[in-house]
Amino acid sequence: MTLADLAAVNFDALPFWQGTEAGDFLIARCESCGEAHHYPRAICPFCRSEAIRFVPASGKGVIYSLAVTRIPEKPLRVVAYVTLEEGPTIMTQIVDADDAVAIGDPVRVDFQKHPEGLTAAVFRLARDTN
């Protein structure tokens, strides 16, 4: 099974993937308790309401943690958790990072088509713009 196959049967989160495909970064927010959560569920993980709405997120965040892998002659690989302005901390990748990439760095969302079909929400360093 590809990741796209798996995503296709997880109906809860389909709007998220439709969003990244269209270049929109959406976050699941509960209309009952007001809390944003990630990954998106059909039922609020905090108050258990089903009143979930996908709303545009700012795309701004801060690196919560990261692991940096250096492979000769390849771009720096940075797997990270990013804390979004809206609250949730999500797993992602920092693309086109420089060697000084660190916890606390401000980042901004971007989109990257995965070979298996889904479009990932990745982040880029935004030290000057946030």
Next chain:
Amino acid sequence: MSAAYIMGAYEHPTRKAEGISVAQLHMQSAAGALADAGLSFDDVDGYFCAGDAPGLGAMSMLEYMNLDVHHVDSTETGGSSYLIHVAHAAQAIAAGKCNVALITLAGRPRAAGMKSAKMPPSPTPDTPFEGLFAPSVVEMYGMVAARHMYEFGTTSEQLAWIKVAASQHAQHNERAMLRKVVTVDDVVNSPLVSAPLHRLDCCVVSDGGGALVVTSEAVAKSLNRPLVKVRGNGEAVKHPSAGRVDLTTSAGAISGPRAFAEAGVTPADIKYASIYDSFTITVLVALEDLGFCEKGKGGAFVADGNLISGQGKLPFNTDGGGLCNNHPSNRGGMTKVIEAVRQLRGEAHPAVQVPGCDLALAHGTGGSLATRHGSATLILERL
């Protein structure tokens, strides 16, 4: 609750299982543990295994071993499953559901050619949200280490002391994969796999297995073996909490205190600790969560040989642990219990045996510390 005892413990000697099936490894381990207890397959009336066993739950292994039991449990929390199995076996025995519980683990990732573990795609809701980035196990634990360093000032040198202690012990274990004693410099100068973790911060990849036999008090007292009592246990699962991620505390902060409370003892009473060591950082976080030191002080606690038997205050993983000895099937919980049993029986290598070891702790961290993981803590007592 009526008492349960670990009466059989066996570590499969292989570290590379060419031409031996996973089922055979399980059954060889079972035979070893039963022989150690002085029991036979015919005595087994409860069976416990996790996801490393071939087939659906316990059924295929029961068929392979041709066993008829009336209690099964295939609780799965990754590498910590076997500690939970000991706890559940004790509970089942107390409830009168079985008297002789067999627990097995085995696998052959090394012979099968596994180099660096990637999370396999599985149909869970979280899969695409992590799978797109294909995080390796080292990257996952690297993120835990990076955050711990950021929040508490923990250093690579402090983490290295954990590996140094494991290697000091492994030199005495003729079956250990890595018997060479290493220094802090060796660890921090080994290649960075995924910063901040170096190659020597990682456990070995090994084949093999292990098994345990947990019995009722009546069976235990009929056997000619030292009595190792399950005095307390705790289990807990932690996950990313829908985005409220906290990488510096594990589920051990729940399982540990529950185990200590049930046993009626404190960390200061523990003479020996088996601590799950998939990576050096796994040990550091667990020691804090179990209460051996304050949160954030793990780096200072492990430094300067404090985990080395005969030298430090808390001898740990005296078989060399997953960092140096063996991490069969990429699941280190079974071997943690086995070495704790050796220590309590006085059967550890004389160079690392803790004198008068009558109270020990075994702790497992299964799954991924950076995402969803299960922690399990056992307090074991030599009567």
